[in-house]
Amino acid sequence: MKASRRHFLMSAAALSAVVATPETVWAAMAQDAAAPWALATADLEGDVAPRAMRLVRGRAPAGLSGTLFRNGPGKFRRPGGSATHWFDGDGLMRSFRIEDGQVTLAARFADTPKRRTETELEAVVTPGFGTVGDARARIGSNDDANAANTAVMVTGDKVWALWEGGSPLQMDAATLATERFVTLRDDLKGMPFQAHPRRAPDGTVWNVGTNADQAVVWHLNADGSLISAGLVPLPRASYLHDFTATERSLIFVLQPWVFAQRRMPFSTQFAWRPELGTQVLVVDKADLTRTRLFELPTFSFFHLGDGWEEADGTIRFDVAANRDASFAIEGARVLVAQTGTVPGEPSVLKLVTLHADGQAEMTSSGITAEFPKGDPRRPCSRRDLTVHVHGERGDRPLPNGLGIQNWATGVNRAFLFDDTQIMEEAVFVPKPGRSDESDAWLVAPSINLAEGVTELHVFDVAAVEDGPVATWRADVALPAGFHGAWKG
Amino acid sequence: MIRTAALIAALSLTAAPALAQSAGTLTVTFETGADTGAVMFGLYDAATYDGGQPIRGARLDVAAGQRTATFDGLVAGEYAIRAFHDVNGDGQMNRNPFGMPTEPFAFSNNAVGNMGPASWDRARFVVEGATVQMISIR
Numbered sequence: 001m002k003a004s005r006r007h008f009l010m011s012a013a014a015l016s017a018v019v020a021t022p023e024t025v026w027a028a029m030a031q032d033a034a035a036p037w038a039l040a041t042a043d044l045e046g047d048v049a050p051r052a053m054r055l056v057r058g059r060a061p062a063g064l065s066g067t068l069f070r071n072g073p074g075k076f077r078r079p080g081g082s083a084t085h086w087f088d089g090d091g092l093m094r095s096f097r098i099e100d101g102q103v104t105l106a107a108r109f110a111d112t113p114k115r116r117t118e119t120e121l122e123a124v125v126t127p128g129f130g131t132v133g134d135a136r137a138r139i140g141s142n143d144d145a146n147a148a149n150t151a152v153m154v155t156g157d158k159v160w161a162l163w164e165g166g167s168p169l170q171m172d173a174a175t176l177a178t179e180r181f182v183t184l185r186d187d188l189k190g191m192p193f194q195a196h197p198r199r200a201p202d203g204t205v206w207n208v209g210t211n212a213d214q215a216v217v218w219h220l221n222a223d224g225s226l227i228s229a230g231l232v233p234l235p236r237a238s239y240l241h242d243f244t245a246t247e248r249s250l251i252f253v254l255q256p257w258v259f260a261q262r263r264m265p266f267s268t269q270f271a272w273r274p275e276l277g278t279q280v281l282v283v284d285k286a287d288l289t290r291t292r293l294f295e296l297p298t299f300s301f302f303h304l305g306d307g308w309e310e311a312d313g314t315i316r317f318d319v320a321a322n323r324d325a326s327f328a329i330e331g332a333r334v335l336v337a338q339t340g341t342v343p344g345e346p347s348v349l350k351l352v353t354l355h356a357d358g359q360a361e362m363t364s365s366g367i368t369a370e371f372p373k374g375d376p377r378r379p380c381s382r383r384d385l386t387v388h389v390h391g392e393r394g395d396r397p398l399p400n401g402l403g404i405q406n407w408a409t410g411v412n413r414a415f416l417f418d419d420t421q422i423m424e425e426a427v428f429v430p431k432p433g434r435s436d437e438s439d440a441w442l443v444a445p446s447i448n449l450a451e452g453v454t455e456l457h458v459f460d461v462a463a464v465e466d467g468p469v470a471t472w473r474a475d476v477a478l479p480a481g482f483h484g485a486w487k488g
Numbered sequence: 489m490i491r492t493a494a495l496i497a498a499l500s501l502t503a504a505p506a507l508a509q510s511a512g513t514l515t516v517t518f519e520t521g522a523d524t525g526a527v528m529f530g531l532y533d534a535a536t537y538d539g540g541q542p543i544r545g546a547r548l549d550v551a552a553g554q555r556t557a558t559f560d561g562l563v564a565g566e567y568a569i570r571a572f573h574d575v576n577g578d579g580q581m582n583r584n585p586f587g588m589p590t591e592p593f594a595f596s597n598n599a600v601g602n603m604g605p606a607s608w609d610r611a612r613f614v615v616e617g618a619t620v621q622m623i624s625i626r
Contacts, residue, residue, distance in 0.1 A: 127603075138600035141588060186575075187582065189590040211586040231585055264603070 037398050038338040039447050040422050040480040044074040044092060047176075048107035053096075053456060053472035060101035060470050061441060061458055063432045066488040068096040068443050068456070069159050069173070070424070071152045072481025074109060076336050080123025085130025085265070086332035090115045091149030091161050091169070093176050094478060096445065096456050103456055103472040110148035110161045110169050111178035113138070127264040129164075130333055141190055142166045143181050151195035151483035153205070155224035159485075162195040164241065165209075165266070173487065184218065184226040191216050191229075195483060196242040198306065199379050206245050206285070208252070212259050213237040217250060217288060230288045235279060239270050239325070241302045244317045246309040247380040248286070251317060253352075254279040255300050257325045272325050274298040280352070280360060282315065294360035296352065300325045305372035308382050313356030318372040318386050318405075320347040321362070335397065342397035346370075349388055349405055365405050367412045368392050371425040371483070375437045384408040385437045385461070389423050391416045398480065399423045402442060404464050413465045420450040426459070427486040438462040441469075443486065447477055454478045512562040512615040516546075517555055521592060521626025522575045524551050529571030531559060537568050537608045551577070568611035569596035573625045594625040 073089025076082055083089050091110035096103055109115060114126045117138050126145050127133030139145050146166035153160045153168065160168035160182060167181040167190060183189045192209030197220075199205055204227060205220040213234045219227040234252060237259035244251045255278050260271035277298050284290035305318030326344035334340045349369035350362045369388035390403035391414075400423050401416035417423065426444035434440075442459040454477050457468035518527050526549055530542025546557040550573070572581045572593040582590045596613050599606035613621065 135602065137602045139603045140593070140600045140606075144600065187590055188584050190588045191584050191586060214586065216585065 034338045035340075036419065036449060037396070037422055039449055039452065039477050040398055041073075041076060041086060041089070041336045041338060042477065042479050043077050044107070044109075044479060047109060048094075048105065048476055048478070050104050050106040051475065053103040053105050053474045055101075055103075055470065056455075056473045057471035058458075058469045060098070061460075064429065064441055064443075064458060065099055066429065066486055067098070067173070068427060068445075068484050068486055069152045069154060070094045070096070070445065070481040070484035071110075071149060071161055072479065072483070073147070073149045074107070074479050076124070078118060078121075078123050080121060081125060081134060082336075083124045083128065083131045084333055084336055085128060085267075086335045087149070088124075088128030088131040088147060088265075089149060089336075089479070090118075091147050091163070092478065092481070093152065093159065093161055093171055094445075094481060095173075095176060096443075098443075105454070105456070105474050105476075106176060107478055108171070108176035108178075110171065112146055112148050112169065113144045114147060117144075127266075129266045130329070131265055133264065142192070143190060146181070149482070152485045153197050153224075154485050154487045155222070158224070159487075160224070162193065162197075164194050165192050166190065168193050182224070184220070185229065188216070188229055193218060194241070194243075196303070198243070198245045199376070200245065201247055201379050201381070206250060208240075208243045208250070210234070210240050215240075215252065217283070219285075232281075232283055232288050232291075235281060235293060236276070238279075239267075239328070242304045244304040244307040245285070245380065246307045246315055248284065248309060249307075249315065250283040250285060251304075251307055251315070252281040252283065253301060253304060253319065254281060255325070256298055257300060257328075267329055270325070272300075274324070280354060282354065292358070294354050294358065296360050296362060299323065299350075299362075300328075301347070302328075303371055305386050306374040306379060306383075308378075308380050310382060315354040316382075317352055318374075319350050319352055319362075320370045320372055320388065321350045321364075322347045331397065341394075345394070346392035349386065349403075351407055365407075365410075365412060367403055367405060367414075368399075369403060369405070370399065373426065373428050375428055375430070375440060376486075377430050377435065378437070383437055387426055387428055387442055387461070387464075389425060390414050391423065402426055402444065402459060402464055404461065415459065415465050415467045417446065420448060421455075422447040422449065422480055424481055425483055427484050428461070429486050429488070444484075445478075445481070447480060448473070452477050511560065512564045512617055512619060514559045514562055514567070514615050514619045514621065516557050516559075516569060516621045516623065518548065518550075518571065518573075518594075519622065519624045519626070520550055520555065520573055522550070522573065525573060525575045525577040526550055527555075527571055527573050527625060529557075529569055531562075532568050532570065534566060534608060534612070537570075537611070542570075543567075562615050564616045565614070566612045567596070567615050568606075568608055568613065569594075569621060569623065570605065570611075571595070571623060571625055592625045594623050596621050596623065598622075598624055 074092025307317035389399035403414035599610035
């Protein structure tokens with residue numbers, strides 16, 4: 001009996017191994033159809049315990065020590081329904097700790113009410129930026145829909161996972177354990193704290209949040225405590241992902257993608273109205289009622305570079321400008337579908353100049369770029385260099401390299417991998433005890449599609465075109481992240 | 489989100505004498521995130537839940553240690569609760585400058601809404617004999 005039962009079980013196992021099930025056929029077809037960059041939006045099924053990365057290129061730069069924190073969506077699909085837009089996956093906080101030439105990688109999902117609900121229901125039900133959701137959603141407040149998936153801000157021993165429409169989610173910097181949503185003041189609970197806070201020369205932090213044609217302005221100490229908050233009426237209810245600042249001013253770039261109707265998902269609230277042009281509202285930090293409005297030709301954007309003001313009152317800042325909002329609407333959906341063509345054109349790095357006489361203009365670098373970043377030693381100060389990801393093309397929707405634009409000389413230096421790499425945003429890490437803009441490293445991960453793993457690269461700003469001076473390889477692939485922050 | 493005015497109005501009404509023959513007793517206990525102020529809540533039926541006046545209402549003095557209220561003489565049937573915690577005791581449901589509530593609110597069954605108050609279908613429960621609701625409001 002025993003033998004025959006075992007024989008039967010073994011036969012059944014053997015049979016199931018050779019007979020294709022519908023699931024295996026569908027999986028194989030999906031694999032065939034998926035774009036070569038599909039790992040960028042793959043699902044990670046759980047947290048990644050701390051593990052060493054292996055040095056595979058160059059050598060660790062002496063003096064480079066600290067942690068790169070990065071945030072970005074890490075899971076999109078569940079059996080009963082999925083996120084269909086890149087901005088709606090569950091926030092995955094990653095840390096790349098560099099110490100004594102060794103790199104340790106860890107990643108944990110932000111433990112949000114949204115993720116808890118959807119884990120329980122085995123379905124993505126929460127409406128988001130571009131995901132419809134369904135009637136099972138449980139949203140009593142905006143933070144119930146908070147994916148905590150966009151960026152990260154370091155405050156002491158904590159990191160804040162930032163989203164666009166809700167509170168910061170505090171996580172422990174050492175363990176990445178989720179602690180709580182941050183309420184900066186009881187009467188401001190739930191007010192949006194966007195994903196791109198800006199550091200001022202005095203070490204304080206400015207940030208904004210928007211609701212239709214109103215903005216809240218946050219001013220924080222470096223430890224994350226609130227100094228003040230105020231409201232600014234905006235001249236139009238424009239989609240705003242990022243703002244910038246000079247020492248004296250806050251700068252809101254108001255693209256003509258404007259509120260048209262209250263509905264979900266969020267992106268369907270906006271209409272592209274190119275005839276309106278793009279406006280720039282400059283607000284006095286010391287008196288939020290003092291504003292100036294500039295007019296620019298129509299463009300769309302997500303990200304700005306740090307701003308600065310020159311002696312004659314001229315204000316300058318970078319923008320990764322696009323012709324329209326098609327990436328936000330359709331491109332980010334294609335990325336999660338992992339098949340099809342991302343419409344439109346990649347963004348181009350441009351420099352906006354606001355003259356003291358009220359005139360405004362833009363200078364194009366002509367260079368395909370996203371995620372513009374400047375030297376953190378020069379907050380709100382004139383600088384020449386802007387770092388950016390590079391290499392995005394129509395047939396390849398994600399970048400494969402880094403570039404550095406020198407606005408003083410007009411020269412752009414870049415390094416491109418081949419298409420087996422998806423390059424992520426770089427942070428600018430000053431070399432200890434040095435002050436020149438080029439005395440810095442760029443630290444950034446990529447997804448190595450050929451190896452199917454995540455890598456971490458260090459570039460020298462002075463010779464970015466030579467490629468990484470060091471590369472470490474993980475034994476796991478993390479989906480592409482959005483934004484990072486360095487803790488030295 | 490919550491119809492605060494209706495809730496507060498309900499608190500000033502004297503509870504109507506129970507007339508029903510089939511009487512149920514409902515005991516509602518709140519687990520609060522703060523030990524200050526008061527929890528204010530209303531009990532509704534299907535006809536009144538979406539915008540009508542509560543059938544019963546209560547104010548629990550959280551600062552004085554109250555967490556539980558009991559309603560006697562309820563007609564057996566389906567009910568739902570809308571509650572908010574007036575943490576600072578100013579008699580209002582405070583909101584942030586964008587209009588979102590800053591004080592905790594909750595519904596029976598600990599139901600959560602879908603971009604609004606919890607629906608009747610999520611919040612309703614049956615009162616029959618001695619019935620208990622535990623509501624977390626934090």
